[in-house]
Amino acid sequence: MNTLELPERIAEASPRFKARIAGVFYLLTILTRMFVEILVRNRLVVSDDAAATATNIMAHESIWQWGFAGDIIAFASYIALTALLYELFRPVNRSLSLVGTFFSLVASVVQALSSLFHLAPLILLGRAAYLRVFTDEQLQALALVFLRLRAAAYHNIGLVFFGFYCLLVGILILRSNFLPRILGVLMALAGLSYVLFLSPPLVRSLQPYILVFPGVGQISLTLWLLVMGVNCQRWKEQASIAGK
Amino acid sequence: MRTAGMMGRAAEASPRSKARITGVFYLVTILTGVFAQGFVSGRLVVDGDAAATAANILTHGSLFQLGFAVYLIEMACNVTMTALFYDLLKPAGRSVSLLAAFLGLAGCVIKTFSRVFFIAPLFVLGGAHYLNVFSLEQLQALALLFLKVNDRGAAIALVFFGFYALLTGYLIVRSNFLPRILGVLGILGGLGWLSFLYVPLGYRLFPYTAALALLGALSLVLWLLVVGVNEQRWREQASAAGNWRS
Secondary structure (H helix, E strand, C coil): CHHHHHHHHHCCCCHHHHHHHHHHHHHHHHHHHHHHHHHHHHHHCCCCCHHHHHHHHHHCHHHHHHHHHHHHHHHHHHHHHHHHHHHHHCCCCHHHHHHHHHHHHHHHHHHHHHHHHHHHHHHHCCCCHHHHHCCHHHHHHHHHHHHHHHHHHHHHHHHHHHHHHHHHHHHHHHHCCCCCHHHHHHHHHHHHHHHHHHCHHHHHHHCCHHHHHHHHHHHHHHHHHHHCCCCHHHHHHHHHHHCC | CHHHHHHHHHCCCCHHHHHHHHHHHHHHHHHHHHHHHHHHHHHHCCCCCHHHHHHHHHHCHHHHHHHHHHHHHHHHHHHHHHHHHHHHHHHHCHHHHHHHHHHHHHHHHHHHHHCHHHHHHHHHCCCCHHHHHCCHHHHHHHHHHHHHHHHHHHHHHHHHHHHHHHHHHHHHHHCCCCCHHHHHHHHHHHHHHHHHHCHHHHHHHHHHHHHHHHHHHHHHHHHHHHCCCCHHHHHHHHHHHCCCCC
């Protein structure tokens, strides 16, 4: 009896199931990011107006805290997605899949660390006695400086490394037999758009069009993974050829 | 026909071409690092002089911006090199190679993140209206402070790169497919970077450590680019370790 149960328990999930779970994590990442960007930061942060930003954050402190939670959930689920995609793409090319995974880990950790700067305004604006050596206006300005640092870590560093990751995922999809090529093209274009964040002036001049490819590419891949998964039989063929 | 095509598409690169690609990324890591550190950071940042540093950054704004981008390209190449080197050294010791890759990756994350403090001076010196609540001297001091934090972040990363160099050097010595002397040089460079465990010592020894590490790194890069690895011995060691396919 026991020996019969054992193989089932140690059996790996099918590639299609893994792909669907990856789709779930991707969707969770996209939704939490949209929540934080649209409903929290865009609403409360007024660019170049330190006083208004400070007033907004302190008046909606719990929303700001929920924004932090959303950020962290997004980064954590992206790391889960990264691990699943590593497994999924390993039969295509193990080295490329590993390089991509490393890129995504760097990007995720850098972005998670950027949450440090999301929390900084709460400390600066918290009216602690030791901070009274600064004027209110100075504390508000410092809070906005930290938010600028958050944006730089998130966009100018994090997104660049995500760009390299998306580019590699695109190449891996193109070289795979179990996912449609068009998704590979879209992800590669998404990746290249993100890599442009290396040059902030270029990004400013291309706003908001620069986000078209990342949006289209990632949403299509998410939906495909969720609905279709991968072609199981072809995945197994490619895996057995790759010797793993 | 179809399976043949599939095999071609799914095939892994040979150890020698992997070694060459690793060498290319290693070389670009070194060159971009030297450029950003020597020609941007070293030229524009005046140690202990916030006003001069601020003036330099503002007059050479686009060079400073370029330095930031080059720093990121350096780290992207470093990340790629770390993943590829893991694969290459795996036959010499799988667990040690994995440990080395994780330490290298940690170094990359720390160094990449600390670059946010490199770009920060542009925000505080940019003349935004809301910063008028600080005096010019205060903003300049703040800018130099951020640059110092960036520097210390890189120093933390150097310790991790030191451990990385120690382990990869050890693996090269143990390997049959790369000359031992390259491993010895790597170990010496790695020991040098560990001087940053006591930061003042690290900075005092920096010129010597950097020269030693550069010698080791460039010899390794040159070897990887020109000779690659001894492919037959690599395959022998890989199959002896039983992990050629895993």
